[in-house]
Amino acid sequence: MxxxxxxxxxxxAMCRLVLLQRAGGSGPVSLRDIAxxxxxxxxxxxxxxxxxxxxxLVESVRGAKGGYILARPPEEISVADILRAVEGPIAPVECxxxxxxxxxxxxxxxxxxxxxxxRLRDSMVETLDSINLADLCKPGELGRGxxx
Amino acid sequence: MxxxxxxxxxxxAMCRLVLLQRAGGSGPVSLRDIAxxxxxxxxxxxxxxxxxxxxxLVESVRGAKGGYILARPPEEISVADILRAVEGPIAPVECxxxxxxxxxxxxxxxxxxxxxxxRLRDSMVETLDSINLADLCKPGELGRGxxx
DNA sequence: ATATATATGACTATTTTACTCAGATATCTA
DNA sequence: TAGATATCTGAGTAAAATAGTCATATATAT
Ligand code: SF4
Ligand code: SF4
Numbered sequence: 001m002x003x004x005x006x007x008x009x010x011x012x013a014m015c016r017l018v019l020l021q022r023a024g025g026s027g028p029v030s031l032r033d034i035a036x037x038x039x040x041x042x043x044x045x046x047x048x049x050x051x052x053x054x055x056x057l058v059e060s061v062r063g064a065k066g067g068y069i070l071a072r073p074p075e076e077i078s079v080a081d082i083l084r085a086v087e088g089p090i091a092p093v094e095c096x097x098x099x100x101x102x103x104x105x106x107x108x109x110x111x112x113x114x115x116x117x118x119r120l121r122d123s124m125v126e127t128l129d130s131i132n133l134a135d136l137c138k139p140g141e142l143g144r145g146x147x148x
Numbered sequence: 149m150x151x152x153x154x155x156x157x158x159x160x161a162m163c164r165l166v167l168l169q170r171a172g173g174s175g176p177v178s179l180r181d182i183a184x185x186x187x188x189x190x191x192x193x194x195x196x197x198x199x200x201x202x203x204x205l206v207e208s209v210r211g212a213k214g215g216y217i218l219a220r221p222p223e224e225i226s227v228a229d230i231l232r233a234v235e236g237p238i239a240p241v242e243c244x245x246x247x248x249x250x251x252x253x254x255x256x257x258x259x260x261x262x263x264x265x266x267r268l269r270d271s272m273v274e275t276l277d278s279i280n281l282a283d284l285c286k287p288g289e290l291g292r293g294x295x296x
Numbered sequence: 297a298t299a300t301a302t303a304t305g306a307c308t309a310t311t312t313t314a315c316t317c318a319g320a321t322a323t324c325t326a
Numbered sequence: 327t328a329g330a331t332a333t334c335t336g337a338g339t340a341a342a343a344t345a346g347t348c349a350t351a352t353a354t355a356t
Contacts, residue, residue: 004312005315041315064324064329093156113163136263211301
């Protein structure tokens, strides 16, 4: 029951992007800068930012002095958004990925445990939807945001 | 972000144990019966029941006509209990496994993302603690409990 | 005795994860 | 225009986790 490093790094990278963007004016932030601050390989970050870009959470600027910028204000980017972008659907078991009725498991209709997974998924989604980047990067509170 | 088959099978097996126990009088239930009903290898179940027994959720009766019985009434066994028994601590990242201050990550003290994982863990634990075996095995509702 | 069933430790194949590499493309600056 | 900087893209790989098996010992009912 662990978040993969994709999810962990993805969230850290996005927080760092907020901080660097806040500190460095309006220009894009390069992955190299994020990588350095967060001690994550910049090549791995490239992979993650593919997903983030694909999900419309960041926009890219190619070429020298290029990098990434948030596509929306940090208040409008939730942790759930980021996790879905780099890790896929938030679901503890396959059969609750969506509410659609496609056949992933033939026990679905009479399964005793599925209700538990549905409730787990819902509480996870609710929690992760309720936390956004602005919350996490708020300076001054608990030392958070102070590593910039 | 998936529950492993240990967790999925563990929960299904425990639900099935409730049903078979309910149906079959007061005697112990063999893994072979659970395995057959749930289509899970009985050898794999043995591995899982090690954990369940170690956590004090079931008691074993060795020898012919032996098997397992619930150590407590189903109302007092939560999904969280079962998952912890077969999968380990409920925690999306290592650094929130416990609230103790041991060093697992040197970013811990100024990490922006840790608060998000703490809240996620708390909501997961709260939800999984609130669902017990009796809830899941209640007959008549949504066809659940009807596969016995 | 014999069949049945749990107890225990080790072992293996498969899958997933975590990461890297090479090369293409775009853009800024000198 | 040349060169440096960065993203973009598709593979490829090594390590770790997972899922599941096997063999053997022990306990109990009949
Ligand atoms: S057994 Fe139940 S919970 Fe598991 S995948 Fe099938 S329907 Fe879903
Ligand atoms: S980086 Fe932050 S969230 Fe991740 S393990 Fe370290 S302290 Fe925990």
